[in-house]
Amino acid sequence: METVLQEVQDHLQKVTQDPSLQLDKRLLGKLDTSIIENLPAVRRRMLLNSLASLLPTLQQDPTLIADLATVVIDTDDKLTFSDVLSLQPEVNFAGGLQAQVPPLNKVTLALLQKAKTVTDAGLVAGKPEVVSALVELWLRTSQTTVAEKTRAVICGLLAAESPEAQHGDGSMSSSSQGLMWRRLFNDKDVYGLLFSLCSFSTSGQPGQLTRREKTIAQGRLLDLVQDIYHAPQIWRSQIPEIEQAYGLEPGCGLLEFAAVKMIDYKDDVLIHMTLIDFFTRLISRNNGDILTLNSTRSAGLGPNSSVALDFLIAKGLHDRTMSYFLDPNRHDSLDATYLYSSSTHYISAYATHYKTHFLAHTARYILDRLSTVLSRISSSAWAANNLAPVHDLKLLSRLPQRALLSLDWGALLLSIPTKPVNVDALHTLGTIFEGFLFPSNAEDLDIIVPPPTSSSQSSPDLTAPDRAAARALFFLYAQSHPNLFRDLVTTAETVTVKEHALAAVSLLLALSDSNWAPLPPTPNDILPSESQLENQCVSLPKPLPQQGVRVLLQPPAMGSVMPYLMKGPENGSEAALEVAVQKHAVVASMRRRLKAMVDEGIDEPEHWADILRMLERRDAAGPAGLRREGGGATRDVPVVGTIGR
16 A cells, blocks of 8 residues: 555656656556545645646646545545645635536535534635635536535535534524525625526526526525525525515515526426425424524414415415316416326425424315325226326325324225225325325425424324324225225235235234224214214224234134135245245234233133234244254144134
8 A cells, every 4th residue: 555655656757747748547547535545644745735636737638636536535534624625736616617518516515524613614704706706516517426515515605604503304404694505695696696697588698508507507596495404594585685686575585586486397397306305305394493584474374384385375386286286277288287196296395294283274175186186096997906096096195194094984096906906096095094194105295394392283193183094994905895804815825926915914914013003982072982983884894893812812713814814935936935924924923912912911712822822932933934843844823723713
């Protein structure tokens, strides 16, 4: 390592002295990241000085040297911004950012990322040409990696001045009038760039971006607004003459420009998708701590809304976004095709984070639309899987269970089949029946899901109605589909169609893991009573179980589900083993749940102790479900004879 390093140092010195000398790519290639990471701090700093001295005078492609310098900077955790400012020759930050050479941009950005303190951020803010160059590079570059790193630098400088105000969802706010915040939002030249480079009104002017380049810049500005979502600077006017020049009303700021004025959503469906995704993320944030807005909340919405939702409603963006789902025929066919799924994602986030508001203002319209869609799906479409309404099903699985129950005793769910098999249908049923506040597969939304923490969100004390509704929905579905468990077991045993088998077993797991609550003894405005539910479920054994695991341990489930769970895989194929692992998860869940019930002394049939021992043996046997007998033979763990008597 020392030999290679010395050879590189000598070579760099020669090229510095004679800029026409060609770089030895083979030699420089020997100095890989692992070597640089293990260099003593003094040697790493010497190497950085050599590279920094060479770059300004280099008369050939600087990529190799710039990339090497970037690695040296990134791997030096002890390099401070003061060290960066002491490099000789002095770093030309603006020049490095303005260079039309991405590797030079990256090495300059790597140096700026060392500005991590309030003092450092102030020093950068004191160089207006550098901040302007940062903003221009971020919005102009065609290199995605450069744009992302530039945004990280800008956000890092802002965060350095407000570390106590960084939020758990990744956004930040300004807790003081830091110099970097003031430079970005109160310097006309810098603040104006956010508008001029992203607005179509400046198209065709000298030095401006093309229309396609502007749409890319618009997406990047939306990302920054997300990053600094909690900062009051984006919610209110900062420099009125700039904002009003781009069509904003007095008092409106960067958020309104980005969300309302900036994007020509009628002529660009792709950027419209980006805008709706922005709205989705906006209402998925923790909305309880936007600082010093001093704005009047929308009248009549009360504590079940937020500043973000109020804003979208007031500007007509909330209704417009939902309309691509609720009434796609009123829109251009291309827009309706591409924006339908984005609209369902938005509604899913709205229903999840603003449950009370959703139930009061929107639920009925969403349920009516879903009912219309599902009623049109033929049996052959369900069987085809790719013809099934996947986006509608995902939305359905995110709605409050109490809303589903309120529509004619859960009739909306009854049209969803278990035969013919449809993977999305089975996953939807499992999510609804499981009864958790946030669906276990909420990451499919690709949104940040914070825990309910403020008065505008559902709290754990308010989840009982939906958990009780989940239980009721299951029994209503079981009443309407008497072959439910037989269908699930048949599907689960058909491991040649692995996706179907896994979906069926996942539904069994959802029932075992269910988080139900009891219905009230008398009906109320939200839920029916237990006796009313029992009257609807005339063919099911009474009393109706309060736990999902008990459903699986009594008729009609027990006769088919339990023998299936006790079996090992039919063969050693990869698909069979994958299904066996999921099936074993069901056994393990049932064992845990049943043991907890027995330990708590819940009134159970006497034979359940035997069932618990059987589940423990099956669980201990693992996914294969086999145990050794004398002479090396194997057999499945038996189902005890008491089950079903």
